[in-house]
Amino acid sequence: xxxxxxxxxxxxxxxxxxxxxxxxxxxxxxxxxxxxxxxxxxxxxxxxxxxxxxxxxxxxxxxxxxxxxxxxxxxxxxxxxxxxxxxxxxxxxxxxxxxxxxxxxxxxxxxxxxxxxxxxxxxxxxxxxxxxxxxxxxxxxxxxxxxxxxxxxxxxxxxxxxxxxxxxxxxxxxxxxxxxxxxxxxxxxxxxxxxxxxxxxxxxxxxxxxxxxxxxxxxxxxxxxxxxxxxxxxxxxxxxxxxxxxxxxxxxxxxxxxxxxxxxxxxxxxxxxxxxxxxxxxxxxxxxxxxxxxxxxxxxxxxxxxxxxxxxxxxxxxxxxxxxxxxxxxxxxxxxxxxxxxxxxxxxxxxxxxxxxxxxxxxxxxxxxxxxxxxxxxxxxxxxxxxxxxxxxxxxxxxxxxxxxxxxxxxxxxxxxxxxxxxxxxxxxxxxxxxxxxxxxxxxxxxxxxxxxxxxxxxxxxxxxxxxxxxxxxxxxxxxxxxxxxxxxxxxxxxxxxxxxxxxxxxxxxxxxxxxxxxxxxxxxxxxxxxxxxxxxxxxxxxxxxxxxxxxxxxxxxxxxxxxxxxxxxxxxxxxxxxxxxxxxxxxxxxxxxxxxxxxxxxxxxxxxxxxxx
Numbered sequence: 001x002x003x004x005x006x007x008x009x010x011x012x013x014x015x016x017x018x019x020x021x022x023x024x025x026x027x028x029x030x031x032x033x034x035x036x037x038x039x040x041x042x043x044x045x046x047x048x049x050x051x052x053x054x055x056x057x058x059x060x061x062x063x064x065x066x067x068x069x070x071x072x073x074x075x076x077x078x079x080x081x082x083x084x085x086x087x088x089x090x091x092x093x094x095x096x097x098x099x100x101x102x103x104x105x106x107x108x109x110x111x112x113x114x115x116x117x118x119x120x121x122x123x124x125x126x127x128x129x130x131x132x133x134x135x136x137x138x139x140x141x142x143x144x145x146x147x148x149x150x151x152x153x154x155x156x157x158x159x160x161x162x163x164x165x166x167x168x169x170x171x172x173x174x175x176x177x178x179x180x181x182x183x184x185x186x187x188x189x190x191x192x193x194x195x196x197x198x199x200x201x202x203x204x205x206x207x208x209x210x211x212x213x214x215x216x217x218x219x220x221x222x223x224x225x226x227x228x229x230x231x232x233x234x235x236x237x238x239x240x241x242x243x244x245x246x247x248x249x250x251x252x253x254x255x256x257x258x259x260x261x262x263x264x265x266x267x268x269x270x271x272x273x274x275x276x277x278x279x280x281x282x283x284x285x286x287x288x289x290x291x292x293x294x295x296x297x298x299x300x301x302x303x304x305x306x307x308x309x310x311x312x313x314x315x316x317x318x319x320x321x322x323x324x325x326x327x328x329x330x331x332x333x334x335x336x337x338x339x340x341x342x343x344x345x346x347x348x349x350x351x352x353x354x355x356x357x358x359x360x361x362x363x364x365x366x367x368x369x370x371x372x373x374x375x376x377x378x379x380x381x382x383x384x385x386x387x388x389x390x391x392x393x394x395x396x397x398x399x400x401x402x403x404x405x406x407x408x409x410x411x412x413x414x415x416x417x418x419x420x421x422x423x424x425x426x427x428x429x430x431x432x433x434x435x436x437x438x439x440x441x442x443x444x445x446x447x448x449x450x451x452x453x454x455x456x457x458x459x460x461x462x463x464x465x466x467x468x469x470x471x472x473x474x475x476x477x478x479x480x481x482x483x484x485x486x487x488x489x490x491x492x493x494x495x496x497x498x499x500x501x502x503x504x505x506x507x508x509x510x511x512x513x514x515x516x517x518x519x520x521x522x523x524x525x526x527x528x529x530x531x532x533x534x535x536x537x538x539x540x541x542x543x544x545x546x547x548x549x550x551x552x553x554x555x556x557x558x559x560x561x562x563x564x565x566x567x568x569x570x571x572x573x574x575x576x577x578x579x580x581x582x583x584x585x586x587x588x589x590x591x592x593x594x595x596x597x598x599x600x601x602x603x604x605x606x607x608x609x610x611x612x613x614x
Contacts, residue, residue: 064420065411068156069404076154077400078389079119080407081369083161083346083377086111087129089137091144098130106382111141112148118382119152121375121410122159125171125210127483132162132172135208135434139425142209146423157423159258159414161212164201167574168231168555173482175435176204180447180582182217182244183557184573186235186598187610188449191247194234197446198251198259200439205257207433209425211417212258214308214346216248218295219268221599224558228273231555231573235598236268236607238291242298249302258417261299263310263348265317265330266292274311274354278323281314288316297339305413306344307335309373311354323355325368332372344409346375350385362388369398374406447582452595453611454560454604455569460520460548462589462613465500472547473503474511475524476535478555478575488524488554488575495584496522508538515545520567522550522587524575528559539563552583557597561604571595589613 069077087101088094091112094102099109108114111123123145125131125138132138142160149158162171167181179197180188188194198216205213220241221233234241245261252259263274265288270279283292296307309325318329325331325347335341347368348355355364365376365385369392379385392398414420433439453461463469473496477487485491489505496503503522506514515521521542528535542549548567553559557571570586570593572579585591596610 065408065415068154068411069408072154072156072407074390074393074400074403075386076119076152076156077403077407078386078393080121080156080410081365081374081376081389081403082118082120082379082382082386083122083124083159083375084114084118084120084382085126085129085378086114086123086131086145089130089133089141091141091148095130111145115145115148115158116152118386119154120149120158121156122161122212124378125160125162127171135172135176135204135430136427138172138208138210139427139430143424146209150423156411157414157419159212159410159417159419160210161214162205162210163214164205164210165215165217165232166197166201167576168481170482170576172205172208173480173484177201177435177439177443178482178485178576178578179443180450180579181231181574182234183221183231183598184447184450184579184595185244186233186240187452187571187573187595188446189240189596189598190449191243193446193449194244195247195251195254196442198248199255200251200442202252202255202257202259204434204439206255207425207429209423211256211419212260212306213252214260214262215252216245216259216261216299217263218245218261218299219263219266220291220295221268222291223269223271224556224599224602225271226268228270228275229267231557233268234295236600237598238294240598242294245295246298246302249299249304253303253305256417258305258344258413259299260306260308260346261296261304262308263312264296264307264335265310265314265324266296267310267312268292270312272354274348275352278354278357279312281312281316283314283316285316288314293339296335300339300341304343305416306346306375307341308346308348308377309368311348311352322358322367325355325373326359326364326371328371330371336372342409344375344413345373347373347377349378350376351378351380356380361385365389366392366398369402369406374409443578444581447578448585448591449594450573450579451582451586451591451593452557452571452597452609453568453586453593453613454557454571454597454601454609455565456567456611457565458548458567459614460550460567461587463501463520463587465496465588465590468500468502469519470517471496471501471503472511472515472518472521473505473524474508474521475538475552476508476526476554477524478526481574481576485577486575488580491577491580492522492524492552492584495581496588499584499588499590501588508534511538512541512545515542515547518547520548520550521545522552523566524552524554525559525563526555526575528562530562533562535559536563539566550587554579557599558601561601571597
């Protein structure tokens, strides 16, 4: 099947699912657990016992925020618009290499100096910037940055943020709880589980001082070739995605963390990664309204604090060829006016190629503000970007009133999230909330409903662990999303052994020779391309040994369609330990497969496909 035919099939399937009652968006509430499987995750309408308590004093309302705005200089107001990276594990005592990076990029040595010099409104945490080594270290960094902000003239607390989507995008790893990502939750089809996952994630982030998460992803992934969204999306059914997005918004914000629906107006049918190029969305206006709009509309209805823009061109919504981040018709005309969003609009990172191809780094922040954005995320040259905004105000291109409009939204968000009442955290809060036994157990229970059995023609599965079968585990071992889990083949072998099997992991180069004498070979696949590939060759050669082959697609569920048919095929949607534990339980029959495909697999499986054990 050609790519274009596949895409049309996906669009048609998603549109059909959107109008089919009782489809993949159904809520798995009240169902009885199957034997040997954790029960459903209940809804939790009230605060969890370990939710952050920002303080006894009520936060300032809009009037107090407006008074604070009136005391700020123009430079301080402009600074509030910017959220920047900063290098180092400590606000005041980074490693020498990180101090040098800060000096080279910002003219200061420490993150605390960065906050002070640029009057920053927020800081974004990255693992590669050495910000996220451990929960206690993150909490100490957060406190140090908040102390730096308190010492500035305006004294406005920072909104500290990160991309903790879970699944394949996780900046913070163990001992924090790692949860199934969006497409795994889409396979589970439970809004209760999605909300609980958001509550757990938000509770743990808040304990570390992080009060804004750039999640959930609200893109509807209808393109198997999408290189940047994929399993970060809940699926291809806009109604199901909308329900899960709304649930996650309520979960995060119920824990005191600002949720951020992304990437508006929808990044789900692109063929280019906006980190390295400028994608073009070819949907018509009618297709956008049917497929891309519903999750964002649901997020707004759920009271989402922030929406992140996409660096994509969407000609049907704005023929100017400007990326959506810089598009007044999209940000103001559609998001603000059509959807009625009154919260904070944050750009995707301004150092990405998608927003830098048409305009220079001095014009991008100005045009983003003119489009209607509020927060300017991770400018490649912070000093240049701030000078450009100040110059635009001086020249009359931007009014100070326009700057104040965005700053007021940001201040109100900070007040709503309790930062004026108490911006600090403590080691005790981290210990009480992060990686707790209850959270880890909940993560396993949520994951139990996500593993999808795609094929089992000869009833090979479930394997009987009581017979102690010899199993070989091989395949691809991608690096852990957080750097704290894996490698996947070793984790899967270990979990199978713990359940009673005799499993060992071997490198692909040794797998074919080692296969004879085993009850089955399990092959972990990762983004198998069309046509010939080393992964296809491995599976073909293993099938030739006569040993049953089980394919475990540990990222995209599209892999089996690009491989020969095997004795069994499963999809886990990510390769962190929690997903692999769930897969091991399904393979051995300790748990029954419950996941259903949240996307169609062209040429092989329809949307909603998933097998059960008889």
